[in-house]
Amino acid sequence: MTMRRLSRDEVHGLATRTLQAVGYGPRHVQAIADMLTTCQMDDCQSHGLFRLFMCAETTRTGRVDPQADPALTLDDSAVVRADAGGAISLLAVQAAMPHLVDRAKRFGVAALAVTRCYHFSALWPEVEQLTGHGLSALSMTPSHAWVAPAGGTRGALGTNPISFGWPRNGDPFVFDFATSAFARGEIELYRRENKPLPEGVALDANGQPTTDPEAAMDGAMCTFGSYKGSALSLMVELMAGPLIGDLTSLDSMAYAEGRPEAPYHGQILLAFDPDRLSGGAVADSDARAERLFAEIGGQGARLPSERRYAARARNAARGYVEISETLYQDLLALSS
Amino acid sequence: MTMRRLSRDEVHGLATRTLQAVGYGPRHVQAIADMLTTCQMDDCQSHGLFRLFMCAETTRTGRVDPQADPALTLDDSAVVRADAGGAISLLAVQAAMPHLVDRAKRFGVAALAVTRCYHFSALWPEVEQLTGHGLSALSMTPSHAWVAPAGGTRGALGTNPISFGWPRNGDPFVFDFATSAFARGEIELYRRENKPLPEGVALDANGQPTTDPEAAMDGAMCTFGSYKGSALSLMVELMAGPLIGDLTSLDSMAYAEGRPEAPYHGQILLAFDPDRLSGGAVADSDARAERLFAEIGGQGARLPSERRYAARARNAARGYVEISETLYQDLLALSS
Numbered sequence: 001m002t003m004r005r006l007s008r009d010e011v012h013g014l015a016t017r018t019l020q021a022v023g024y025g026p027r028h029v030q031a032i033a034d035m036l037t038t039c040q041m042d043d044c045q046s047h048g049l050f051r052l053f054m055c056a057e058t059t060r061t062g063r064v065d066p067q068a069d070p071a072l073t074l075d076d077s078a079v080v081r082a083d084a085g086g087a088i089s090l091l092a093v094q095a096a097m098p099h100l101v102d103r104a105k106r107f108g109v110a111a112l113a114v115t116r117c118y119h120f121s122a123l124w125p126e127v128e129q130l131t132g133h134g135l136s137a138l139s140m141t142p143s144h145a146w147v148a149p150a151g152g153t154r155g156a157l158g159t160n161p162i163s164f165g166w167p168r169n170g171d172p173f174v175f176d177f178a179t180s181a182f183a184r185g186e187i188e189l190y191r192r193e194n195k196p197l198p199e200g201v202a203l204d205a206n207g208q209p210t211t212d213p214e215a216a217m218d219g220a221m222c223t224f225g226s227y228k229g230s231a232l233s234l235m236v237e238l239m240a241g242p243l244i245g246d247l248t249s250l251d252s253m254a255y256a257e258g259r260p261e262a263p264y265h266g267q268i269l270l271a272f273d274p275d276r277l278s279g280g281a282v283a284d285s286d287a288r289a290e291r292l293f294a295e296i297g298g299q300g301a302r303l304p305s306e307r308r309y310a311a312r313a314r315n316a317a318r319g320y321v322e323i324s325e326t327l328y329q330d331l332l333a334l335s336s
Numbered sequence: 337m338t339m340r341r342l343s344r345d346e347v348h349g350l351a352t353r354t355l356q357a358v359g360y361g362p363r364h365v366q367a368i369a370d371m372l373t374t375c376q377m378d379d380c381q382s383h384g385l386f387r388l389f390m391c392a393e394t395t396r397t398g399r400v401d402p403q404a405d406p407a408l409t410l411d412d413s414a415v416v417r418a419d420a421g422g423a424i425s426l427l428a429v430q431a432a433m434p435h436l437v438d439r440a441k442r443f444g445v446a447a448l449a450v451t452r453c454y455h456f457s458a459l460w461p462e463v464e465q466l467t468g469h470g471l472s473a474l475s476m477t478p479s480h481a482w483v484a485p486a487g488g489t490r491g492a493l494g495t496n497p498i499s500f501g502w503p504r505n506g507d508p509f510v511f512d513f514a515t516s517a518f519a520r521g522e523i524e525l526y527r528r529e530n531k532p533l534p535e536g537v538a539l540d541a542n543g544q545p546t547t548d549p550e551a552a553m554d555g556a557m558c559t560f561g562s563y564k565g566s567a568l569s570l571m572v573e574l575m576a577g578p579l580i581g582d583l584t585s586l587d588s589m590a591y592a593e594g595r596p597e598a599p600y601h602g603q604i605l606l607a608f609d610p611d612r613l614s615g616g617a618v619a620d621s622d623a624r625a626e627r628l629f630a631e632i633g634g635q636g637a638r639l640p641s642e643r644r645y646a647a648r649a650r651n652a653a654r655g656y657v658e659i660s661e662t663l664y665q666d667l668l669a670l671s672s
Binding site for chain 2: 073077078079081106107108109110111113136138148149150151152153154156162164166173175177179207224225226227228229230231232234235237238239241242243244245247248250251268270272274276277278279280281284285286288289291292295296299300301302303304
């Protein structure tokens with residue numbers, strides 16, 4: 001495969017020009033291009049430049065508002081509400097983030113409810129950003145009802161990612177994973193390569209377990225971790241949906257009416273101030289957390305995100321990332 | 337097996353007399369007896385009267401303080417801190433609960449950090465109690481380092497339960513599960529019955545996968561859901577340990593120095609006000625959540641806790657629970 005090298009500026013520029021060309025307003029262009037660049041520089045291919053196709057598709061269907069300014073509701077509580085007004089989520093999160101940080105430091109714990117947004121992005125960059133303020137953070141979002149509950153027969157839950165972060169000197173502890181057993185894109189890859197799926201990953205259209213990726217695309221995915229994973233996925237639905245006054249994955253899928261746009265729903269971000277919560281014992285707490293990380297590393301086990309941080313360091317040192325020439329040409333075509 | 341019928345009052349009385357006999361102060365007796373009764377009335381055998389043995393053992397080792405009054409730290413933030421002072425956790429939670437509810441309603445989100453407590457109880461009764469105030473709730477606690485991280489070879493994580501609740505008319509949505517693949521008690525049951533464990537549940541003392549329950553007791557348990565479950569377990573360690581200025585499961589195990597007492601560490605409870613978080617759209621939110629529950633039930637899948645609620649209804653209607661005569665006699669012996 002022929003690869004093309006792109007510097008950070010070239011990645012950001014390509015994203016910017018494409019987003020401008022498909023109609024996003026300047027503030028959205030900046031917020032989305034920043035996010036795609038952050039992901040691409042970590043070799044997070046699925047949430048990097050590749051997502052420009054979805055950004056373009058979502059404007060072509062004509063339902064996303066590519067210009068809407070987010071409307072923040074700020075009061076004297078620990079809750080910040082950011083109404084994205086039918087736009088992509090990222091600008092709303094960006095606009096609300098300083099207020100979330102402020103309230104987490106003031107109240108010890110705070111919540112950001114982002115509502116009425118089209119959502120396609122990884123959660124870890126926002127969680128990592130909060131750790132940069134010395135905060136621990138938790139974020140969740142639903143998607144479309146592609147995932148069957150444990151013991152069920154058809155989609156009712158989203159892929160429902162959970163992302164958590166803990167501040168450290170240097171790279172923070174961060175994980176971000178779907179509560180589905182597989183990502184939907186992974187099943188597509190198996191289909192393209194004509195490979196059978198592992199057991200326990202998917203159901204066919206009749207609700208029966210299947211290893212046929214074609215049948216799985218017409219059926220439903222399973223959650224990871226059986227009943228426990230299914231319960232967690234339902235928690236994501238409730239906390240990032242009804243709790244913040246927004247849609248579940250079932251609602252979101254119904255709303256899309258089969259259009260190939262990004263799912264439309266909400267996102268919750270929680271921020272925790274270790275200083276307030278520990279009663280000022282942050283130094284002791286950091287030492288305890290570091291002993292645990294050291295024990296895990298000492299066993300030869302990896303912490304989540306280690307591979308991503310390694311890619312980040314390598315790409316920063318050499319000054320470029322690589323994407324396939326085919327992807328690059330397809331992206332150029334998007335903006336022409 | 338000969339069974340004995342006990343009314344709610346008899347369950348509570350038996351717990352009360354036993355706890356008094358082994359030296360707990362009156363406020364602790366009431367808080368612990370209430371919790372054990374709540375669990376026993378739901379046929380939650382592992383966390384009901386059976387736990388009196390651990391309560392007795394933990395006082396015999398002489399390190400729990402069976403009299404200490406909890407010390408609350410209340411300020412103008414959304415964080416309530418309850419220092420249990422080396423006692424069992426339950427009285428501290430009970431004393432702090434009204435303040436947690438107050439702050440959740442005032443700030444939209446609030447946290448209770450319970451610290452320096454011996455902990456042996458299920459998390460769902462406290463989470464369910466918060467749903468009774470119209471709040472959503474999340475609780476976590478570490479334990480002892482019996483569980484290996486994914487890719488690791490020995491215990492570094494606790495069984496680390498997560499409990500979540502969502503208020504409904506009637507029985508709330510509540511789950512409470514360990515992030516270990518098996519509960520430690522389950523492995524003991526397999527050992528007693530000389531049955532091989534399922535694959536993927538445990539490691540032996542050399543860090544190799546094993547299905548031998550004897551070898552597993554000398555080794556470590558695995559987390560549920562592989563790398564994802566392991567990441568969640570680590571989140572529980574951080575949020576219910578260092579974040580609130582208390583011990584990890586590694587620290588707790590070191591602190592116990594091999595004594596057979598309950599683990600000593602902290603617990604975090606988060607409470608969320610759907611009214612504040614949804615911007616006053618609770619009626620819509622409830623309807624969305626109920627549509628999702630109905631879809632899951634309509635597929636023939638169970639919601640967590642359904643079996644427990646069925647036991648509760650049956651025991652309430654007939655006015656008694658059943659425990660084995662052997663357990664009953666052993667419990668009587670505890671207080672004589």
